[in-house]
Amino acid sequence: MNIGVIGTGNMGTILIEAFLDSGAVQADQLVITNRTLAKAFAIQRAHPGITVAADAAEVVQRCGIVMLCVKPFDIHPLLQQLAPxxxxxxxxxxxxSPISVEQLExxxxxxxxxxIxxxxxxxxxxxxxxxxxSRCSAACRQTIDALFRRIASPVxxxxxxxxxASDIASCGPAFFSYLLRRFIEAAAAKTAISTEQATMLATDMIIGLGELLRRDLYTLQTLQEKVCVKGGITGEGIAVLERRLDGVFEEVLAKTHEKFREDVxxxxQQFSS
Known part of the structure; x- marks a missing residue:
């Protein structure tokens, strides 16, 4: 079955490359398009077996599974255009995320x-x-689950x-990349370490942290307890974080939910018009 991707921006490209790298999809099974076709052709040059469709309608005509990777407010006009x-x-x-399956159905x-x-x-x-x-057949559910399981953990x-859930799973990498970058910048600004060396150490640290959690060697709580020895240096740093971060993530979530409600x-209004 051919798989279509309409929209080859950041997330569309990530999905295409992940499917190919994982072997979940072969290049000759992919039919892609983008409002700016040059972006789609750039992907095709990297993966010559991919077909670039002239427009979204051609993707739908040629594919059984069609992924819409466009901006939220572009979805409704696109669905109207593709209705036939x-x-x-x-x-x-x-x-x-702002568009529910009920609205799509x-x-x-x-x-x-x-x-997401x-x-x-x-x-x-x-x-x-x-x-x-609600209309997804058992076969459809199984196909989609198997496809995504090759590149991630479907939840x-x-x-x-x-x-x-999106804040944690999808926005989380940006949030924590920002925090890590600020940690690196502070280290370079306040000590003799270079930004390059601090970045290397921080990168190795975060990869190692992820591996400890992936292998279930520690939970987040037990990991902190192992590193944070009573009366030690780490504990002094944690005390600063506890004071300064009080309420920060609550405010982050409040802001993301506020913007989400606006988008919803x-x-x-688009879908009810």
Whole structure:
């Protein structure tokens, strides 16, 4: 079965490259397109077996599974444009969080899945948040699960936790990359270490931390307890973090949820018009 990708921006490209690297999909099974076709052709040059379609309609016509990797407010106009081409046999996969599977199902006659990826999927790691529509057959569910399992850990989520799950799994890499970068910048500014050496050490540290957790050698709590010896240096640093970070992540979540509600309302107006 051919797999189509409409939109080859950051996340569309990440999914394409992850599918190919993992062997989940062969290049000649992929049909891709983008509003700016030059971006799609650039991917094709790196992976010559890929087909670049002239437009989104051609992707739908040629593929059984179609992934919409476009911005939230572009989804509804695109679905209207593609209305004549969907069949009940198609599986539409949307990667945008503000649009529910119920809204998608109301707009198309086919099977619908929402799958929210993470940049970690590019390393064939991390989670991908999956919500199946009510029309998805058992075969469709199995196919989509098997496809995503090659590049990530598929996690089924309810609509109620869409935003917070996305904050952790999808936005989390950006949040914690920012914190790590600030840690490196402070180290270089306040001590004799170079930014390059601090970056190397911090990178090795975060990879090692992930490996400890992946191998289930420690939980987050027990890991902190092992490193933070009573009366020691680490404990002094933790005390600063406890004072300064009080309420920070609560505010982060409040802001992301506020923006999410705004987007959901704009999308609702589009789909109800």
């Amino acid at each position: 081409h969907w069949t009940r046999e198609h599986c539409l996969v949307s990667i945008t 109301a707009a198309v006659p086919c099977q619908v899945v929402r799958a 990826p993470s940049i970690a999927n590019r390393a064939l790691s991390g989670s991908i948040l999956v919500t199946f529509g 089924s989520i309810d609509e109620a936790i869409t935003r917070v 309302e704009k999308v609702r």
